[in-house]
Amino acid sequence: MNIDSRNLINYFQQVVEMIEKEKDHLSELDRKLGDGDHGVTMSIGFQAVKDKLDHELLDEEDCSKICIVVARTFLSAVGSSVGPLYATGFLKGAKVIKNKRTLDDESLTKFWLAFVDGVKERGMAKVGDKTMVDTLEPAANILKEEFEKTGNFIEAFQYAVDAGRMGMESTQELLSRKGRSSRLGQRSLGVIDPGAASAYLLLNTFLTSLNSKRGI
């Protein structure tokens, strides 16, 4: 399948809406593990993004440029930990789709793999550290593997989202080692990492936005 700049903008619009619904839940997770602001931060960031989507990006056709603006806007609005992490992800993604107005299966795969690479480079976290990487790395691994097998992005991405969900859920059983909750020790057990949760939501929303485009 191919997606164009409209679809990409539509995806980010859906993220904006999704975050407004989920922000309290994300803050709640962060209150248990960190400083309680993750939902607030995501909301501030994507509200700023929404402003760009509604104005500056309204007629933008270059998918890469859209991602760059989203990344910069998000980062400038929030700072925080997720700011550099997601911004670097989207910037890295933008790099591999430079100048593209439509994204085919291969570009989409490359985009998300670059996204995950960006987050990992920026944060230097490893699987098991109880961060968003626990969602993103398994998702990327499956995406790569499945896409190499079938060449079908959407099928592969479906598997990736499932793997991401399992990765996210696995954070419940992990001790924190990165970020604010890393000093919690045993007390970090039993709670899903907020960044792992928001990362899963970013992935899953991409899937649902594609499916709605396909009419599923």
Place this chain on the structure above:
Amino acid sequence: MNIDSRNLINYFQQVVEMIEKEKDHLSELDRKLGDGDHGVTMSIGFQAVKDKLDHELLDEEDCSKICIVVARTFLSAVGSSVGPLYATGFLKGAKVIKNKRTLDDESLTKFWLAFVDGVKERGMAKVGDKTMVDTLEPAANILKEEFEKTGNFIEAFQYAVDAGRMGMESTQELLSRKGRSSRLGQRSLGVIDPGAASAYLLLNTFLTSLNSKRGI
């Protein structure tokens, strides 16, 4: 009836105990009308007095000296509004029983009349201002009147305590005009003035201490 220094010390000991029982109630009244400390203040003051009663005053036989030490101790321990008011009361009372080891009906009457005069002089409040004077002035008036009629202190004082109680209760219907609650306006209605309450308790405890001496 005659009372001696033992009886007087016994009276103050009973005040100490009574205040510990009533302090929460007195603070509660003051929370509604003022700054919430009246019970705390009375307790701090009479705990300091208790220390004197238990040591320095143990063998004191001069009733006037006892009152002076009580007054000074109370004042030094509390400051506040009641400090100068009750201290001046007891000091004025001490003056009229100078050098006395026993107090007869007349001395007792003079003592309490001087006490009330002292409070009034110090605070310059009038009946109706919603202060302890609403308790003390009617009590003094009746004490004087009845004592002049019968020459019997304890009977007269019984009437005085009743008048004091009515005066105290009357503060419920008064607007504050003196002290911290004077800016309350209408909102001071319906609550008994804490100082009016503690003044009543001081009087009433004197009565019960006399009665227990008499075996009533």
Place this chain on the structure above:
Amino acid sequence: MKKLVNNPIKAVDEMIEGYVKAYPNYIKTVGENLRALVTAKETKENKVGVIIGGGAGHEPGFMGYIGTGFADGVPVGNIFASPPPDPILDITKEIDKGAGVIYLYGNYQGDIMNFGMAADLADLEADIRVETVRVTDDVVSAPKDRLEERRGIAGSFFVYKAAGAAADLGYSLDHVVRIANKANDSTRSMGVGLSPCSLPQTGEPSFELADHEMEIGLGVHGEPGLYKGEIRPAESIVNELMEHILADMPISRGEKVAVLVNGLGSTPQMELYIMFRSVAKILEDQGIIIYRSYVGNYLTSLEMGGCSVSLMKLDDELTTMIDHPADCAMFVQK
């Protein structure tokens, strides 16, 4: 309410012990009397002595303002209770340098009586001339025609600072008194309460407010104010406070003021600045010049929530006083 204390009855004494240990260069006691605090610095001969005071629980008021350019001594009462005459008298004797002493305190019955007794004793026992200025800045505490009944709240900071500066400048007692009176006449305040404090001994909240309520006009000891109402946006609250203050204050376009937005204890600085922002807007709209600003906890009520706004109108003389440097343990102005 939870408190970091040991024995609640000892809270004030232990606070002072800690304070004196923390700032030995600034503070000492008169003899062994923990409740009688004076400056540890050399004071000039023939300087008017400045005593400010009142109950404890208002920290950094009042003991935090002992120092050069401000107060020479502070008698410390129990929480929200005037100090008794003893420590006031002890301090008076200690700091008098032959030029007399000024007593400054908020207009409360307890303080009037205790400081009054101390002033009498200072005259009788030590022949020290004492003058008194009572602060009456709280506009809602009594109508304009009964100014002398108004209570003193955070605006007392301005009055004390002005008197402290005047004394530091070597002015005579009469002159210091005149300036203190002028500072008081030029100062207006009004507060809003959001949540109560509690005395360590009772643990009970000093007043009751529902979840969404505030108290407009609250006093610094939790004394009830004008009315309880639904909490509103900061700007709307400031509008109401400023309306009362400016209606009461003789001030016109082009004149200048010092502004104090004072936190009552538990209100974050962030909120105080948001309040200040609206105060500044209103003053700008009215063409009144903000000459100097103070935003922070200057006169608290333990952990009470809320704040007050104070304005002092500045003529040249009061400008000099407000600009005068101060060096205290809990307040330094260059």
Place this chain on the structure above:
Amino acid sequence: MKKLVNNPIKAVDEMIEGYVKAYPNYIKTVGENLRALVTAKETKENKVGVIIGGGAGHEPGFMGYIGTGFADGVPVGNIFASPPPDPILDITKEIDKGAGVIYLYGNYQGDIMNFGMAADLADLEADIRVETVRVTDDVVSAPKDRLEERRGIAGSFFVYKAAGAAADLGYSLDHVVRIANKANDSTRSMGVGLSPCSLPQTGEPSFELADHEMEIGLGVHGEPGLYKGEIRPAESIVNELMEHILADMPISRGEKVAVLVNGLGSTPQMELYIMFRSVAKILEDQGIIIYRSYVGNYLTSLEMGGCSVSLMKLDDELTTMIDHPADCAMFVQK
């Protein structure tokens, strides 16, 4: 929780608007960027630029410490969130006087990433040399063999002050960095939480504590600490904090320290002094000399209840730094 705000989303911006209006002699923004604050005073040519920073909600940290002898600029993040690279970069360019710039912040992932990106951009875009020192004073946040994982809490006040003083003294960037590192190595802190704060946007308490509970080892953003336990007398809490601090700190009899008892927001000064009193007792018992004390709200967490204790061991060099005067809107030291 009730707040004196307008639109919660605008709280940080409105706070800064108020702050800049209150102290125009101290503070200005870089261009129109409200989140990029720099000193309004002339700074010396060839002085090392000092940037401290982090999320909002810690006032007077960090924007209150802009001024002579302290920081030259502060990028302000959202509440409890690192500022993004833009304002950091804007400030870096604005304050660089050719001697390079030092970034100082608490050791948190968000700050590391954002300040790190800004440092890269400062090098790339403007060829400015930037060095970084991260504060790691919280003893309970990681064991001793993983010092570099410890988070920064109120002791950062000491580290920032030392660096600010060194820069003001005209030291080179390497020298300032060495002193900042030494200050950090010499500083240990530990806190106790009594009650949560809440973000204006959520209104939810940042953590849960039962009526009689405290959290030992709490972080400055409400991050959980060592354990929750029944509240105890102040002295017993201080004993526990000091045990952890002194066990971690290479210090011996006869050496001297600076002490900071820092309130988290809603804890009255009275309680801070009661805590300080016990700190002083323990130090006296151990023969450690208190050279200078700071007691108050130096690094808060909105209206959080509780406090922390910080010690910085002083050699001659750090003594000079801690004695160095500072003149900031929210902190003045003579």
